[in-house]
Amino acid sequence: MQGNVREHAAVLRRLGAEPVEVRKPGQLADLDGLIIPGGESTAIARLVRLYGLEDAIRSFQRPIFGTCAGMILLDRRHLGLLDLEVSRNAYGRQVASFEADLELSGEDEPLHGVFIRAPRVLDAGPAVEVLAELDGEPVLLRQGRTIVAAFHPELTDDTRVHERFLELVREEGHVRA
Ligand code: GLN
Numbered sequence: 582m583q584g585n586v587r588e589h590a591a592v593l594r595r596l597g598a599e600p601v602e603v604r605k606p607g608q609l610a611d612l613d614g615l616i617i618p619g620g621e622s623t624a625i626a627r628l629v630r631l632y633g634l635e636d637a638i639r640s641f642q643r644p645i646f647g648t649c650a651g652m653i654l655l656d657r658r659h660l661g662l663l664d665l666e667v668s669r670n671a672y673g674r675q676v677a678s679f680e681a682d683l684e685l686s687g688e689d690e691p692l693h694g695v696f697i698r699a700p701r702v703l704d705a706g707p708a709v710e711v712l713a714e715l716d717g718e719p720v721l722l723r724q725g726r727t728i729v730a731a732f733h734p735e736l737t738d739d740t741r742v743h744e745r746f747l748e749l750v751r752e753e754g755h756v757r758a
Contacts, residue, residue, distance in 0.1 A: 582628040584620020584650060588735040592743045598750075606637035614750040615641055619649030619697065619733055622669065626654060635660065644726040644749040646742075652729035653700050663724050664706025671701035683713045683720060683732075685741065693739060694720060694732035701731065712745075726753055 582604070590600035593616075601612065609615065615638070617625070629635055638645075638660055645662065647655045654660055656667040670677065677698045682691040692713060702719045705711070712728075713721035720731040721742065726749055734742035 582620075582632070582634075583624045584618040585648070585733065585735050586618050588733075589616050589618050589648075589743075592735050592740055593747075596740055596743055596747055598747055603634075604632055606633050609634075609637045609641050612641075612643065613754060614644040614646065614746065616746070617645065617647040617651030617654050618735070619651060622650035622653040622659075622700075625650055626659060629654070638662070644728070644746060644753055646746040647727070647729040648733055648735065649697065649699060649731060652731060655727065655729055663722075663727055663729060664708055665702060665722070665724075665729070666704040667700045668703050669700050670698045671703075672696065672699055681715055683715055685721070686712045688741070692721075692734075692741060693737050694730075694734075695736045696720075696732045699731045 586602060593600040601608065603609065639662065645655065653667050653669055655663045656665045678696060680693060680695050683694045685692045694715065705719060705722060709722050709724045711719040712723055722729050728746055730742060
């Protein structure tokens with residue numbers, strides 16, 4: 582719809598996946614997974630509604646990966662696919678954009694996070710698992726087959742978050758097969 586569509590597509594291609602840009606609800610049926618990129622959540626939400634994609638995304642039975650604005654779209658107040666309360670632009674004006682090394686669960690090598698007017702997690706339900714934190718606050722989370730990042734993994738050369746998403750896609754594919 583809007584935002585970092587190209588950047589995500591480039592990472593997916595690099596990892597051997599075949600990205601498809603989605604604008605119509607019918608397209609979801611052929612997908613193994615869905616990424617909702619960062620951008621402007623109000624714009625994306627408006628377009629998602631306009632194109633009739635709300636119900637299609639809600640009933641999408643495969644892995645979803647939301648980054649930044651995409652994370653906002655998936656929260657309790659929007660599509661409601663994640664038991665998460667998120668506050669937009671919550672890192673304040675001066676530090677609205679910054680970069681930081683993150684500790685990634687199960688890995689020694691830190692993950693470099695690019696935060697651009699990033700959302701902040703105010704509350705996460707019991708089913709939500711924290712995969713990475715920044716100063717004790719969750720910035721990469723997973724609930725079942727849905728992953729969300731407050732930062733932009735598509736803007737660095739580190740492909741580990743996308744790899745985790747593709748692993749989920751593969752696992753779900755086996756479950757369904
Ligand atoms: N601030 C944006 C919003 O609220 C999100 C920023 C981003 O996706 N980089 O939608």
